[in-house]
Amino acid sequence: MDDNNQDKSTNRLAGYAALIDRYSLEVIPNWHRSFVTTSGIHRIHSSGEVIEEVYPAKYWPGDSVGDHLEFALKYDGTNLAVLAILFQKVDVKQILEYVQSKPTGKYARRLWFLYEFLTSETLPLDDLKQGNYIDLLDPDEYYTITPALQIRRQRINDNLLGDNRFCPTVRRTETIKEFEKADLTERCRQVVSVYSPELLKRALGYLYAKETKSSFEIEHVTPSSTRAERFIALLQLAEKEDFCVKKQLIELQNRIVDPRFCDSDYRLNQNYVGETVAWQREKIHFVCPKPEDLTDLMEGLIAANQRMEKGNVFAVIHAAVIAYGFVYFHPFEDGNGRIHRFLIHNILARRGFTPDGIMFPISAYMLKNRSDYDASLEAFSRQVMPLVEYSIDEEGHMTVHNETAGLYRCIDMTSQVEELFQFIEKTIETELAQELVFLANYDETKKAIQEIVDMPDRKIDLFIRLCLQNDGRLSARKRTSHFKLLTNDEIGRMEEAVQNAYGLDKR
Numbered sequence: 001m002d003d004n005n006q007d008k009s010t011n012r013l014a015g016y017a018a019l020i021d022r023y024s025l026e027v028i029p030n031w032h033r034s035f036v037t038t039s040g041i042h043r044i045h046s047s048g049e050v051i052e053e054v055y056p057a058k059y060w061p062g063d064s065v066g067d068h069l070e071f072a073l074k075y076d077g078t079n080l081a082v083l084a085i086l087f088q089k090v091d092v093k094q095i096l097e098y099v100q101s102k103p104t105g106k107y108a109r110r111l112w113f114l115y116e117f118l119t120s121e122t123l124p125l126d127d128l129k130q131g132n133y134i135d136l137l138d139p140d141e142y143y144t145i146t147p148a149l150q151i152r153r154q155r156i157n158d159n160l161l162g163d164n165r166f167c168p169t170v171r172r173t174e175t176i177k178e179f180e181k182a183d184l185t186e187r188c189r190q191v192v193s194v195y196s197p198e199l200l201k202r203a204l205g206y207l208y209a210k211e212t213k214s215s216f217e218i219e220h221v222t223p224s225s226t227r228a229e230r231f232i233a234l235l236q237l238a239e240k241e242d243f244c245v246k247k248q249l250i251e252l253q254n255r256i257v258d259p260r261f262c263d264s265d266y267r268l269n270q271n272y273v274g275e276t277v278a279w280q281r282e283k284i285h286f287v288c289p290k291p292e293d294l295t296d297l298m299e300g301l302i303a304a305n306q307r308m309e310k311g312n313v314f315a316v317i318h319a320a321v322i323a324y325g326f327v328y329f330h331p332f333e334d335g336n337g338r339i340h341r342f343l344i345h346n347i348l349a350r351r352g353f354t355p356d357g358i359m360f361p362i363s364a365y366m367l368k369n370r371s372d373y374d375a376s377l378e379a380f381s382r383q384v385m386p387l388v389e390y391s392i393d394e395e396g397h398m399t400v401h402n403e404t405a406g407l408y409r410c411i412d413m414t415s416q417v418e419e420l421f422q423f424i425e426k427t428i429e430t431e432l433a434q435e436l437v438f439l440a441n442y443d444e445t446k447k448a449i450q451e452i453v454d455m456p457d458r459k460i461d462l463f464i465r466l467c468l469q470n471d472g473r474l475s476a477r478k479r480t481s482h483f484k485l486l487t488n489d490e491i492g493r494m495e496e497a498v499q500n501a502y503g504l505d506k507r
Contacts, residue, residue, distance in 0.1 A: 011035035011054055014061060015072035016082050023089045025082065028383045031171070031412065032076045036060045065090055066098025070107045078110075078137055080167055080410035084118040096123055106134050113154045117164050118410075127153045135159055143170045145311025161308055161321060165300025168321045168413045176414070179421035180314065188428050189355050195436055200357055203439050207359045208232045210435070214363035215341050218370070223256075230255045234342065235359065239349035244305040244322055246298065249331070249339065256342075257335040266294045266331040270398045272390075273330075273381075282396065286381035287388045288330035293405035300409070301325050305347075315351035319344045320420040321413050328380060328408060341366070344420070361435070365427045376419035380411055441501040448497035453490050459483075464498055472504035 013021050015034040020027060035054045045052045053075070061071035072079070087095070095115050102108040109128070113136060116122055135157045137144050144159035151158050160167050170176075192200055212231045216223045223231070234243075234255060243252055254262040273286040289297055301322065308318040327340035341363050348354045366373040389401040442464065449460050459482075466478050473495055474483065483491065498504065 010038045010040065012038070012060070014055070014059070015068055015076040016079060017076075018068045019065065019072070019086055020082065023086060025085050025089065026387050027082050027085050028387070028407075028412075030076055030079045030082055031414075034071070034075055064098065065094040066101070066108075066111075069098065069111055073107050073110060077141065077171065078114075078169065079412070080114070080118065080169060081406070081412070083114055084406050084410055087115055087119050092121075092123070096125070099123065099125065104128070104131050109134065109154045109156060110136055113151060113156045113158070116153075120164065128155045131155050133157050137169075141172055143172060143176075143313060143317050145307060145313060147311075159311075161311075161313065162300055162304035163307070164409070165296050166304050166325065166409055167300070168304070168325060168411050170317050170321065170417050171412070171414045173414060173418065175418045176317075176421065179316070179418075179425070182425070184316075184421075184424055184428060185353050185355060187425075188358060188360075188432070191428060191433050192355065192358055192436065195440060197357075199436070199439055199443065203436055204357060204359060206435060206439065207361050207432070208235050210431070211235060211345070211359065211361045211363050214361065214367045215338050218341075218363060218367050218373075219337050227256060227258075231338070231342075235345060238342070238346045238359075239354070239356075241346075242305075242350060243346045244302055244326075244343060246302065252339055252342065253332045253335045256338050257332075261334045263332045263334075266298060267291055267333050269333070270400055271330055271333065272398050282392060284385070284390075284392075285378075286328075286385065287390055287398070287400060287404075288328070289408050290400055290404060293408070294329065294331055297329050297405065297408055298331055301329065309351065315348055315353035316421055316424065317417050318351060319347040319353075320417040322347060323420075324377075324380070324413060324416040325411065327377070328411070348424075358432070360424055360427045361431045362423055362427045364431045365423055369426070372419070373423070376416055376423075379415035379419070384408075445497050445501040448501070449494050452493050452497070453486060463494060467495060467498040468502065472499040472502065 012018075012035060014036045016030045017033045017035070019025070020029075029050055031050060033050050033052045035052065036057060036059050037054050038057055040054065040056070042056055043054050045054075055075070059071075061067040092115075095111065099108045099112045103125075112123060112125065133150055133155045135144070135148065137159050139146075139159065143161070145161065146159070148157035148159035150156075161170070162168060195203070209228075209232060212223070212228050212235065215231070216228070234252065241248070243249065250263060250265070268291050270290060271288050272284055273288075274282045274284040304325070305318075305322050308321065323340050323343040326343055327336055330336045332339075344362060345354075345359060348360070354360060384407050387402075387407055388404055390398055391401065392398050445464055446457075446460050449455070449463065455463075462482060463474065466482070467474055470478075474491060479486075479491065486494075
């Protein structure tokens with residue numbers, strides 16, 4: 001309900017919003033912002049990416065830190081990034097007092113665990129000796145690992161997607177739940193089921209080549225034939241080998257970049273994504289983590305990959321979290337984007353989401369819909385940018401002046417998951433389906449042409465390609481240079497075969 005007619009002066013901040021305001025926290029805003037009104041009714045207002053919810057006066061939690069933290073966990077969700085920054089600012093005594101006031105309460109136990117998890121500091125409290133284990137995250141609200149890890153100290157089921165080095169969260173939005181119901185793996189099987197195994201085997205070769213070309217082209221790179229073949233060979237290994245391991249990631253980087261820019265370890269320089277807009281002036285789109293923070297973050301990413309696979313997290317969610325986490329960390333000097341997209345294939349294939357013998361040419365869809373792909377990357381980058389303090393010297397070297405590791409450790413990846421689901425759905429319906437239709441039509445055309453003139457396969461392939469480039473007809477120049485031995489009748493019937501197969505205008 002719209003609350004424009006409500007006097008906003010009667011609304012008081014509650015939960016995360018109150019604590020962010022009280023401690024002047026520099027954080028990415030939580031997706032849910034709470035108010036408690038002194039007069040009025042419950043209402044919800046969506047403001048861009050943030051849902052604002054106003055609760056009646058009886059919901060006022062109290063004024064203490066513990067009061068607002070409990071309210072936040074009840075109504076605002078579990079925002080690890082906000083909590084991590086808050087715990088650095090708040091007096092630990094206030095956390096301790098709250099936990100001691102409700103030692104067996106589910107919110108107090110969760111905050112006790114989260115404080116120790118996010119700060120690596122132990123509160124002076126004895127382990128709980130009795131009581132049921134409770135889930136840290138509500139599985140109805142978040143995607144979690146199953147089975148959870150039982151933490152005896154607080155009698156908590158730790159069902160997080162990662163550890164304290166890298167711990168993303170993904171909310172169970174209606175969009176993601178609808179994609180899950182759609183069963184895209186089955187949809188893919190339906191698309192390919194009408195084609196012969198022989199055609200599918202040929203199609204896979206085209207799909208590998210298409211994915212390779214598109215992934216390089218997104219970064220405005222034209223690979224040599226050797227580098228392209230190396231990337232195709234890697235895609236063929238995607239379903240067999242786990243590439244989210246440091247040694248494999250370095251080898252992967254070495255095989256897809258120019259040999260002069262191979263890395264033997266994670267980068268030692270501060271890098272960023274930007275563009276030159278004027279002489280000695282850069283427009284910065286994204287600042288990557290500091291090199292000294294990379295080892296910890298990457299170890300966390302690799303651990304999260306193993307944790308989600310073992311914990312049966314839905315394959316697309318797993319792929320989005322790892323692939324987007326990797327590209328945000330940008331651990332190498334070159335090749336990060338291509339590895340990011342490769343990891344999507346690697347995880348989807350190894351987790352059995354991609355049907356055997358098929359690969360989604362997802363980079364082709366991303367290339368054609370660049371604004372959507374950029375938006376998926378910017379969902380995090382544009383939020384984190386205002387929080388990074390940096391300077392650039394005349395040679396383009398960047399220095400980051402504030403502590404930033406915490407900004408990358410606990411990312412809400414909900415938006416990236418939603419986008420990846422959409423990319424996969426569109427890839428199945430467009431790139432994959434169209435490629436299979438094209439090949440089936442190609443086979444039909446080739447057979448029809450062979451019945452008209454018994455030409456070498458190479459000549460038939462050239463004829464079809466030249467006709468498709470010219471709206472179903474062979475140009476006079478191409479006919480003279482390549483097909484002068486054929487009669488007018490033969491050319492006309494062969495053109496008609498192409499037109500019939502591809503539904504082209506016969507005028």
